[in-house]
Amino acid sequence: MLQTGWKQANMPFDLHSILQPWMAQLAAYHVDQPTGMIKLDANENSCPHDPEFVESLGPLLKEVALNRYPDPAATRLTGEISRAWGVPRECIVLGNGSDEFIPLMTAAFGRPRKPGKDRGCMLYPTPTFSMFRIGTIGFGCEVLEVPLDRRWQLDEAAIHGALDEHQPNVCYFATPNNPTGALFDEQVITRVIERGESLVVVDEAYADFSGASWLDRLERWPNLVEFRTFSKIGFAALRLGVMMAPPAVAHEIHKVRGPYNIGGLTQAIALHALRRPESWRKGIELIRRERQRLDAELRRFSQLEVFPSDANFILCRVRTGGPELFEALKSRRILIRNLHSPGVMENLVRITVGVESENTRLLEALAEILSAT
DSSP states (O other): OOOTTOOOOOOOOOGGGTSOGGGGGOOOOOOOOOSSSEEOSSOOOOOOOOHHHHHHHHHHHHTSOTTSOOOTTOHHHHHHHHHHHTOOGGGEEEESSGGGHHHHHHHHHOOOOSTTOSSOEEEEEESOOTHHHHHHHTTTOEEEEEEOOTTSOOOHHHHHHHHHHHOOSEEEEESSOTTTOOOOOHHHHHHHHHHOSSEEEEEOTTHHHHOOOSGGGGGGOTTEEEEEESGGGTTGGGOOEEEEOOHHHHHHHHHHSOTTOSOHHHHHHHHHHHHOTHHHHHHHHHHHHHHHHHHHHHTTOTTEEEOOOSSSEEEEEETTOHHHHHHHHHHTTEEOEEOOOSSTTTTEEEEEOOOHHHHHHHHHHHHHHHTTO
């Protein structure tokens, strides 16, 4: 609805005449933003930063020239990431969240490869991070979705069959995967990489909660790319993603990246955080401990099928109805993610691991709700 008071000229204009035809396949990414609720729906790190760290940001932010564009190369921040993670600077690209990289990959590497096709295609398993679909279709390429098996693991035969038939430009593997929480078999991904036919992206948004990483293997292959994000380790407000890629790949991505995509405040805070890792790593350890407790307690409810997780969330199938449980919790001011749709996603909910008090309140509410079913 237009705001009251808007007056538009009465003239013919057909928006759909210029709309890309594939846009009909997409819906906007929906985000609930209710206030006064326990938020266990967005896979943020629920641990607040300690006051001393927050106070230490004050003098730092005063030095940021708000009237000037930020350093387009984020030179100091990129240098610190290079030092901290042991990756050469020329391999690093920064993004406004790691999801910004997906349309950039589509723009740079979406050339059609298969005879008779006018668009390239990107492969990923399903279910997985929904932005792989949006960032591919919305920017002019086709998607190739390969269902996971019953254990939420990669179906290797189906993947190689799809590679043979469709020749995808890029293959995306989020590990641990969202929303399943599972780490994928590294050997399956390695065999896809070693075919040497596609760029292979390993999205490690939740690596800090799993303890597993591909960082030490990046230099091994010319077609391996890794995504990381600051969002899950306690800095979701910064919207900072990190791509680590072979220099030739990074060079092409820089051509389509906006010159000032990382703001000056984000650069300053992220640099400060990297230099003080003790200020946020304790939050990760707390969430890992709470994940173990929450997993054990959720398994006490016979109405829930609980899937193992290496991330900061837990996927559950609700035998008595996922949407109903979502609404019952919402009425008690607790927000989880309702993933229900027909098929393999039926009655699934995803619960972000909160701090101890939040998880305890969730468990109390679940006991209340499920005892009545």
